[in-house]
Amino acid sequence: xxxxxxxxxxxxxxxxxxxxxxxxxxxxxxxxxxxxxxxxxxxxxxxxxxxxxxxxxxxxxxxxxxxxxxxxxxxxxxxxxxxxxxxxxxxxxxxxxxxxxxxxxxxxxxxxxxxxxxxxxxxxxxxxxxxxxxxxxxxxxxxxxxxxxxxxxxxxxxxxxxxxxxxxxxxxxxxxxxxxxxxxxxxxxxxxxxxxxxxxxxxxxxxxxxxxxxxxxxxxxxxxxxxxxxxxxxxxxxxxxxxxxxxxxxxxxxxxxxxxxxxxxxxxxxxxxxxxxxxxxxxxxxxxxxxxxxxxxxxxxxxxxxxxxxxxxxxxxxxxxxxxxxxxxxxxxxxxxxxxxxxxxxxxxxxxxxxxxxxxxxxxxxxxxxxxxxxxxxxxxxxxxxxxxxxxxxxxxxxxxxx
Numbered sequence: 001x002x003x004x005x006x007x008x009x010x011x012x013x014x015x016x017x018x019x020x021x022x023x024x025x026x027x028x029x030x031x032x033x034x035x036x037x038x039x040x041x042x043x044x045x046x047x048x049x050x051x052x053x054x055x056x057x058x059x060x061x062x063x064x065x066x067x068x069x070x071x072x073x074x075x076x077x078x079x080x081x082x083x084x085x086x087x088x089x090x091x092x093x094x095x096x097x098x099x100x101x102x103x104x105x106x107x108x109x110x111x112x113x114x115x116x117x118x119x120x121x122x123x124x125x126x127x128x129x130x131x132x133x134x135x136x137x138x139x140x141x142x143x144x145x146x147x148x149x150x151x152x153x154x155x156x157x158x159x160x161x162x163x164x165x166x167x168x169x170x171x172x173x174x175x176x177x178x179x180x181x182x183x184x185x186x187x188x189x190x191x192x193x194x195x196x197x198x199x200x201x202x203x204x205x206x207x208x209x210x211x212x213x214x215x216x217x218x219x220x221x222x223x224x225x226x227x228x229x230x231x232x233x234x235x236x237x238x239x240x241x242x243x244x245x246x247x248x249x250x251x252x253x254x255x256x257x258x259x260x261x262x263x264x265x266x267x268x269x270x271x272x273x274x275x276x277x278x279x280x281x282x283x284x285x286x287x288x289x290x291x292x293x294x295x296x297x298x299x300x301x302x303x304x305x306x307x308x309x310x311x312x313x314x315x316x317x318x319x320x321x322x323x324x325x326x327x328x329x330x331x332x333x334x335x336x337x338x339x340x341x342x343x344x345x346x347x348x349x350x351x352x353x354x355x356x357x358x359x360x361x362x363x364x365x366x367x368x369x370x371x372x373x374x375x376x377x378x379x380x381x382x383x384x385x386x387x388x389x390x391x392x393x394x395x396x397x398x399x400x401x402x403x
Contacts, residue, residue: 017115019134022070028139030062048159054151065143065177069191070128071135077126080105081317084123089113093122143177145201161216161223169208172327175201189274190319196274199252200327206249214242238344245337250285250330253306255322257313258376274320275375281310283328288368295386304381305371313375332368332383336361336390354400364393 023029040054078084080102086093094104105122107113108130113120115131129135149171156164176197188197218224220237259273283306290303306329314320339362345353366388372379 013111013131016109016111016131017133019136020132022135022137023139024137027141030141032060032062032064032141035059035061048157050155050157052151052153052155054153056147056149056151058147060145062141063143063145063177064179065140066137066187067142067177067191067194067197068137068140069187070137071132072128072187072191073123073126074128074192075190075319077123078317078319080122080126084121084126084317086122087118088120088122088125143175145173145175147171147173158214161218162214164211164213166211167209169205171205171208173201173204174198175203176324178202189324196321197324199254199323199325202251202325204252204325204327206327206330207247208249209247211245212243214240216240234345238346240342240344241339242342243337243339246334248334250333252325252327253329253331253370253373254325255311255320255329256374257320258374259314259316273314274322275311276314276318276320277322278310278312281307283307283310283326285328285330288332291368291383292366302379302382305383306381308375308381311375329373331370332389334367334390335365336367337363337365351401351403354398354402356398356400358396358398360394361391362393366390 036058038054038056040052043051043053045051080097083093083097083100083102083105088105088107097104105125108125112125112130116124116133119133124130124133149169151167151169153165153167155166156162176194176199178201188194190196216223217236217239219239223237255274257273257275285306286303288305290299291305293299294302311322338358338360340356340358342357343355345355347353367390368383369385369387369389371381371383374380
């Protein structure tokens with residue numbers, strides 16, 4: 001038999017001028033894992049009530065991310081400024097760079113201009129892998145989250161016609177990425193300085209308060225008062241009311257800006273850039289009732305919802321120094337209450353009619369849209385959309401016969 005031919009070696013020019021997806025054989029696909037710890041103190045109280053105070057903590061490591069992007073310009077290369085968009089073979093380019101006090105940019109490999117044509121610009125030549133038009137690090141397991149919370153819960157079991165469950169969570173959730181699927185997560189502003197990505201997560205809630213309760217009126221057949229059958233029982237007896245009340249603090253918000261030149265040069269990976277911090281200016285969120293008053297005609301001037309003067313645009317060929325998110329700049333909170341009332345009609349010992357009326361968002365509250373977080377917009381810090389993120393008040397009635 002003829003021997004097998006030797007394998008064809010990979011060509012060093014394979015995929016030149018094309019887009020590649022990178023897999024790091026040493027770090028890609030690391031299995032995420034969780035570290036958890038908690039301390040819980042339960043206490044029984046009189047009248048079938050229970051109180052629980054708990055501290056909850058957890059940390060998750062090796063989550064999918066887009067943090068380590070190998071195809072970003074280094075911040076030092078931004079010194080080339082407007083030259084980044086020039087063709088590498090522009091006549092006199094070397095002399096212009098020298099006159100500007102910049103080092104020359106050589107053609108990175110012999111076939112560079114043929115591979116990229118009109119895209120054979122200085123920026124492409126300065127990239128870490130100039131032979132590729134793009135290089136995406138999917139399966140980068142570099143993200144992590146760190147959650148700490150104080151939880152307080154009070155509960156009363158159903159006795160004497162009353163039950164409730166009330167809880168309050170004061171939490172802080174820090175992370176350097178917010179999405180579990182790499183392709184949906186923005187690249188970092190600067191892969192060489194990822195400290196700016198460590199910030200409150202967009203899923204962080206300053207507080208979460210919930211209160212569920214049920215109260216059965218002590219009137220009518222089988223109850224403490226007016227328990228004889230008759231007209232009084234039919235009108236006042238058999239009523240039960242309940243409610244579900246939810247209150248959530250807003251989520252942290254981040255800042256962005258339009259920097260056309262920076263986007264064109266892919267200096268920050270996917271064109272994401274952020275403004276700069278103004279030192280000494282305290283960052284805070286203003287009461288969202290100001291915007292409600294504007295939308296209802298009580299204010300003549302549209303207000304900003306956070307301290308916009310705490311930020312300033314970055315320069316044309318610079319990366320801003322703001323963090324990914326700020327806990328002091330939050331989206332509108334959510335407050336919503338649902339109630340229901342039930343009436344039992346005891347026709348006979350074996351037949352019961354039930355009338356139930358439910359109201360969702362009973363107080364017809366609104367949750368405003370998030371304010372404009374782009375410092376390049378004239379509406380920076382304002383809410384420009386008057387629609388609500390939650391549905392208007394809705395009611396329904398049901399009638400049931402049990403026999």
